Amino acid sequence: MIKYPNGKSPVSKAPSTKRRLQNAANRGMGLEGDINLSNEYYKNTNRALITKRPTPVNVVKVDYQRGARITDAYFEKQSTTDYNGVYKGKYLDFEAKSTTSKTSFPLHNISAHQIEHLNRVLAQGGICFFIVEFSVLNRVYLIDAHVIIDFYNHETRKSIPLEIFETKGLALTLSFSPRINYLDAVDQFYHL
Amino acid sequence: MIKYPNGKSPVSKAPSTKRRLQNAANRGMGLEGDINLSNEYYKNTNRALITKRPTPVNVVKVDYQRGARITDAYFEKQSTTDYNGVYKGKYLDFEAKSTTSKTSFPLHNISAHQIEHLNRVLAQGGICFFIVEFSVLNRVYLIDAHVIIDFYNHETRKSIPLEIFETKGLALTLSFSPRINYLDAVDQFYHL
Numbered sequence: 001m002i003k004y005p006n007g008k009s010p011v012s013k014a015p016s017t018k019r020r021l022q023n024a025a026n027r028g029m030g031l032e033g034d035i036n037l038s039n040e041y042y043k044n045t046n047r048a049l050i051t052k053r054p055t056p057v058n059v060v061k062v063d064y065q066r067g068a069r070i071t072d073a074y075f076e077k078q079s080t081t082d083y084n085g086v087y088k089g090k091y092l093d094f095e096a097k098s099t100t101s102k103t104s105f106p107l108h109n110i111s112a113h114q115i116e117h118l119n120r121v122l123a124q125g126g127i128c129f130f131i132v133e134f135s136v137l138n139r140v141y142l143i144d145a146h147v148i149i150d151f152y153n154h155e156t157r158k159s160i161p162l163e164i165f166e167t168k169g170l171a172l173t174l175s176f177s178p179r180i181n182y183l184d185a186v187d188q189f190y191h192l
Numbered sequence: 193m194i195k196y197p198n199g200k201s202p203v204s205k206a207p208s209t210k211r212r213l214q215n216a217a218n219r220g221m222g223l224e225g226d227i228n229l230s231n232e233y234y235k236n237t238n239r240a241l242i243t244k245r246p247t248p249v250n251v252v253k254v255d256y257q258r259g260a261r262i263t264d265a266y267f268e269k270q271s272t273t274d275y276n277g278v279y280k281g282k283y284l285d286f287e288a289k290s291t292t293s294k295t296s297f298p299l300h301n302i303s304a305h306q307i308e309h310l311n312r313v314l315a316q317g318g319i320c321f322f323i324v325e326f327s328v329l330n331r332v333y334l335i336d337a338h339v340i341i342d343f344y345n346h347e348t349r350k351s352i353p354l355e356i357f358e359t360k361g362l363a364l365t366l367s368f369s370p371r372i373n374y375l376d377a378v379d380q381f382y383h384l
Contacts, residue, residue: 043312046312046315048316049309049312049313049315049316049318051245051272053243053245053246054245054246054247054248054249055246055249056246057246057247057249057251057262057265059249067266068266068267069264069265069266070249070262070264070265070266070267071263071264072261072262072263073249073261073262073265074259074260074261074262075260075262080243084276084277085276085283085316086283086285086313086316086317086318087316088316088317089282089283089316089317089318090281090283091277091278091281091282091283093278117241120235120238120241121241121278123238123241124240124241124277124278124279124280124281125278125280125281126241126278126281
């Protein structure tokens with residue numbers, strides 16, 4: 001087999017692996033897309049109503065001559081989580097993250113604002129969790145926010161080992177519709 | 193007294209009236225500001241966690257040479273409501289609207305998407321309402337979403353008379369902190 005100088009091999013990969021690898025390169029846009037599709041499915045089947053908060057944009061300049069066209073603006077960091085909604089009368093709040101690591105989930109993916117937000121939601125009786133994708137391993141887990149918050153607050157290490165997800169989280173599988181049936185895991189974990 | 197050709201009088205008005213009149217001109221930005229401040233107060237006093245969804249922006253062009261600066265974009269219409277959150281374990285979802293009318297609330301203020309959204313939230317057991325300001329009258333009401341949805345679906349008229357707000361809604365008062373204590377009205381109306 002020819003060795004290419006850039007390390008790339010011309011051998012075509014199976015679609016699923018290829019897709020996951022692309023996702024990793026896209027910094028988790030694939031996971032987000034799967035969750036958005038799942039939420040659309042849940043909405044259309046009246047199972048739940050979960051929405052993604054739009055990315056906040058700080059608008060600097062607007063051209064009103066062109067019908068309120070924004071000509072200068074920048075993205076702001078979300079100080080909350082990306083998703084929230086209502087399911088069986090309960091308030092759900094969660095964040096979706098993807099990592100290319102094969103061994104652990106780096107905590108720098110989560111901001112102090114998000115931890116504060118989750119603590120406040122928990123204090124109000126909301127249900128909070130993370131959906132974490134290990135994109136290279138092709139594995140996705142749902143894990144209760146308490147586990148992540150505990151690690152964030154008390155552990156000295158800067159990442160959460162995969163083992164924690166395997167023991168304290170629930171593995172999610174990909175399917176056609178919904179793409180990621182995370183509400184089944186919510187039912188199971190929170191006894192809804 | 194001199195009559196000015198543009199109809200403006202130089203007599204200074206009391207701050208509250210002046211402010212409300214400005215609000216009207218700003219198409220309800222004053223009401224929104226009051227609600228945002230109230231939500232901040234509720235957050236800081238651990239009473240509830242209600243957040244405003246950012247206005248969705250459709251980004252057309254980004255200049256990555258300038259640190260991901262957005263150079264072309266436009267505002268999208270919110271297909272949900274503006275506010276949602278968690279209070280005493282319940283999911284809350286509401287919309288804030290202001291009208292300059294002294295007699296009724298025009299329904300063109302509400303989109304079909306928002307009505308659909310509210311119906312879905314209600315089906316999941318969420319609590320839905322509107323906070324409506326009659327800015328010229330200097331009155332603000334909390335009214336259950338069912339009342340608005342019923343009018344939207346069944347009535348032939350294109351606005352909801354003030355009388356309906358007086359009989360079926362709860363009048364809210366302005367105070368220093370929180371600016372609009374709408375959660376007291378939520379407690380009262382929904383028996384929380």
